[in-house]
């Protein structure tokens with residue numbers, strides 16, 4: 607009997623299905639793992655933005671986590687939207703007791719600019735959550751929020767990574783997807799542990815259907831770690847998966863459509 611590796615996402619629900627818990631579970635399935643979820647918040651969300659958000663009580667987050675970890679067990683964890691200082695602290699405490707790889711996506715705002723994390727939670731992210739990370743995966747806006755560093759070109763990404771590593775994660779993956787267009791044809795990310803440095807480059811796709819890219823990358827990374835990859839191997843595989851999903855992104859609703867989590871299966875379909 608084949609038992610797939612088990613991966614847990616601790617994140618918010620995106621009713622539109624493109625980001626958050628929904629993106630995470632689809633990614634985990636596509637990469638051959640069993641996805642499980644601890645829901646932190648529920649958003650009313652679509653291609654146009656976030657219309658509402660409701661946070662769950664810390665007790666509900668703790669109970670979901672214990673249910674999954676104590677019986678089923680996990681081989682890697684990924685976190686996304688954590689909403690408030692209280693939930694950041696709760697999740698950090700739960701993760702500190704685990705001995706498996708943890709991917710922290712320090713989600714701050716959605717692609718539409720809607721806040722998914724209270725400003726009062728930033729300190730807890732820096733001091734409690736990031737130290738639990740095997741890999742932290744901030745985008746450039748999150749780098750600015752957390753470190754005050756504004757990345758304007760690739761060379762600044764090194765300084766950003768060093769500042770993120772100062773908070774205590776083992777590795778930092780700085781996502782350059784938000785670097786101004788015209789900075790070249792590629793979407794560049796930097797992975798480093800302060801000693802090794804890996805630059806990941808992929809063709810830039812400007813089809814605007816990029817909803818959920820960050821969630822997808824972090825979940826793919828967690829899935830690969832659960833399968834036994836090293837961090838550099840897992841990151842390369844995750845970048846490859848998100849790039850393919852982005853290239854196959856499709857229109858839904860009147861705004862920003864989702865990436866295609868099933869792109870490796872759906873290749874024959876015309877979009």
Ligand SMILES: Nc1ncnc2c1ncn2[C@@H]1O[C@H](COP(=O)(O)OP(=O)(O)OP(=O)(O)O)[C@@H](O)[C@H]1O
Nearest residue numbers: 717745781783784793794809810811818819820821
């Ligand atoms: N237009 C693009 N073309 C190709 N790759 C991209 C593009 N935009 C982002 N990426 C890649 O997608 C991954 C996710 O990066 P991004 O910076 O978009 O995350 P994010 O902002 O956290 O996403 P989200 O909106 O889901 O929060 C990175 O590997 C990045 O380089």
Ligand SMILES: Cc1ncc(CO)c(N)n1
Nearest residue numbers: 618619620625626687716
């Ligand atoms: C619930 C949720 N988590 C993460 C993101 C990332 O942008 C989003 N848009 N929604």
